[in-house]
Amino acid sequence: MPHPLHIIVCAGIVPDPLQTLEPTTNPTGPGIKNEMVLPAVLDPWAASALYEAANLAAKNPGSKLWLVSLGPKAKLQQVMMTIAQRVAFELVPIDGPIGGFPDAQATAAALAEAIGAIPGLDRARLLVFGGWESASRGAGVTLQLVGERLGITDQFQGVDQIALRDDGSFEVLERVEGGKHQVSVCAGAPAVLGWATGNLAEPRNNPQIGMANMRTIMPALQRAKTVALAADGLRYVSVSLPKQQRTTRVEKNMTPDEIAAEIVGWLNNE
Amino acid sequence: MESILVLTHADESSTALSKGSLEAVTAGKELAARLGAELTIGIIAKHASGAAKQVASAGAKLLAVQGEEFAQARFASDAAACEALWRAAQATIVLAPHSSRFARVMAAVAYRVGGAIDTHVTAIGGAEDVEATRWFYRQRVEAVLARTARPWFMLLDTGTHAPFEGAADTQPDEIAIAVELPEMRTKVTGMRSPEQSQQTIRPDAKLLFVAGAGWTKKQPDGQVHVEEAGKLILDFLAGSGASLGSSKSLVDQGGEGQSVLPFLTHLNQVGQTGSTPRHPKGLATCCHGEEPHVVGWRFIGERRAISLDPNCGWSRGKADVVYVADAFKVMERLNERLGNRD
Numbered sequence: 001m002p003h004p005l006h007i008i009v010c011a012g013i014v015p016d017p018l019q020t021l022e023p024t025t026n027p028t029g030p031g032i033k034n035e036m037v038l039p040a041v042l043d044p045w046a047a048s049a050l051y052e053a054a055n056l057a058a059k060n061p062g063s064k065l066w067l068v069s070l071g072p073k074a075k076l077q078q079v080m081m082t083i084a085q086r087v088a089f090e091l092v093p094i095d096g097p098i099g100g101f102p103d104a105q106a107t108a109a110a111l112a113e114a115i116g117a118i119p120g121l122d123r124a125r126l127l128v129f130g131g132w133e134s135a136s137r138g139a140g141v142t143l144q145l146v147g148e149r150l151g152i153t154d155q156f157q158g159v160d161q162i163a164l165r166d167d168g169s170f171e172v173l174e175r176v177e178g179g180k181h182q183v184s185v186c187a188g189a190p191a192v193l194g195w196a197t198g199n200l201a202e203p204r205n206n207p208q209i210g211m212a213n214m215r216t217i218m219p220a221l222q223r224a225k226t227v228a229l230a231a232d233g234l235r236y237v238s239v240s241l242p243k244q245q246r247t248t249r250v251e252k253n254m255t256p257d258e259i260a261a262e263i264v265g266w267l268n269n270e
Numbered sequence: 271m272e273s274i275l276v277l278t279h280a281d282e283s284s285t286a287l288s289k290g291s292l293e294a295v296t297a298g299k300e301l302a303a304r305l306g307a308e309l310t311i312g313i314i315a316k317h318a319s320g321a322a323k324q325v326a327s328a329g330a331k332l333l334a335v336q337g338e339e340f341a342q343a344r345f346a347s348d349a350a351a352c353e354a355l356w357r358a359a360q361a362t363i364v365l366a367p368h369s370s371r372f373a374r375v376m377a378a379v380a381y382r383v384g385g386a387i388d389t390h391v392t393a394i395g396g397a398e399d400v401e402a403t404r405w406f407y408r409q410r411v412e413a414v415l416a417r418t419a420r421p422w423f424m425l426l427d428t429g430t431h432a433p434f435e436g437a438a439d440t441q442p443d444e445i446a447i448a449v450e451l452p453e454m455r456t457k458v459t460g461m462r463s464p465e466q467s468q469q470t471i472r473p474d475a476k477l478l479f480v481a482g483a484g485w486t487k488k489q490p491d492g493q494v495h496v497e498e499a500g501k502l503i504l505d506f507l508a509g510s511g512a513s514l515g516s517s518k519s520l521v522d523q524g525g526e527g528q529s530v531l532p533f534l535t536h537l538n539q540v541g542q543t544g545s546t547p548r549h550p551k552g553l554a555t556c557c558h559g560e561e562p563h564v565v566g567w568r569f570i571g572e573r574r575a576i577s578l579d580p581n582c583g584w585s586r587g588k589a590d591v592v593y594v595a596d597a598f599k600v601m602e603r604l605n606e607r608l609g610n611r612d
Contacts, residue, residue, distance in 0.1 A: 179471025
């Protein structure tokens, strides 16, 4: 039996993982050098959440999917040109600073306010999705704080699977220590799910979905509310790249047996 | 004047504290000694007496939340328990292990009590102030930060402190804290291991063995040897007791219809979109050493790699030793030697 859901996906934008990052100091605090011109992508774990959300919405006709994203408008527009071709969603953009250094409390407040202002949102059918950690701050805090601000008391983190049941309840698999999943059954929406990788492959680009999405994305970007994120007593003492550089021994002429012998000796050496 | 609360929880046995919790106790003791602060330890367990005994000699006030509802990790009950412990202690600094159980709830707890939170903290320093070290951008940028907001919650990464070992003969005198639980809409029904013939993720292993995409590529004879690769890797894991990690490209091959090692899942993935495990030693095979892959190795002590590419990124200051060789042949010899070792 289908259960129409209202699914919100919170997703930030981050530098493409292949880019070299160099910290710098801006007037507002630490940042990444040239972050505004580095190629950006939708945060990887949040992207998994988006694909899982689209899959869930497709299986439950009547569901709606919103993507709530905070970042500079120009960067959001750039990333949406790609993401919008993969799954159908309605964008709720928030024009704000990029990067991992602003405090998560302020980010969560802006996201929760934007979610609360979505017209027609039914909180009894609400699932809030996102990545369990971002590729920038990497704290696993923002989504939890959004859930608290929205008064949602069932939260799951490191989610790899959700299975909706006929009665509206759902089973969730969360990553725990030792390569295991904790299995829980929740009575139903509302709930917060911070996703790990999930099980779905990245959807292929579909220009038709892209064109349909862009009709609403561009006006939404133009209307995006601008927010400033307060530091709230957070002070960075230092921000630096790891300096560890190893002196590497490159062995080109050892036989497999010699290498194996050396590795066994190394493994045995406490 | 600061006061410190260390929040702890039981391990899977429900009677003893988790290793991460004992590490947090060590961190709490060190910080309390430096600041001259009062130390309180809060315990969440089905039965708290065994856990309390473990930390009875820590010189701290002990608070405990116990009962059947706290046997398993669940957001609603764990958040209520942590909140109750904080309200009983009223500490300005809260330390806790960055376990899956506490990572799920602690930001919400900090919000409920009007505090701030930082997670994945790897060190606590500062001269007169308290400063926390943590990584940003998936272990690529390291920052030291301080906060004026109190209470300040810090989740400590495991492996950053030695587990607390107290005297076994000290009798605990814990104070039971009552918790008002909300309606429980979630029921934990159990644990599930990935569908694989054996468990390949071993957080306490001395060695992390990382398999890269090269294992499933064409070999010098022009053929792929996925079955052979799988056997070599599993035999090595069995012989060495290593934990298995993999690169994203290798795990993703399964979803793209290519030949793949059947025992690998996304849980094995290290790097940008995977885990960043802590092991004393690491051995990488058939990896091509891109920056995202290096990220997954940030917290590996001694690193060695086997690669056919002498110009691999690993040979540029990332590994201690790079063996330029065919990993199939080396692993075959290695397994023979590990088999003979017994």
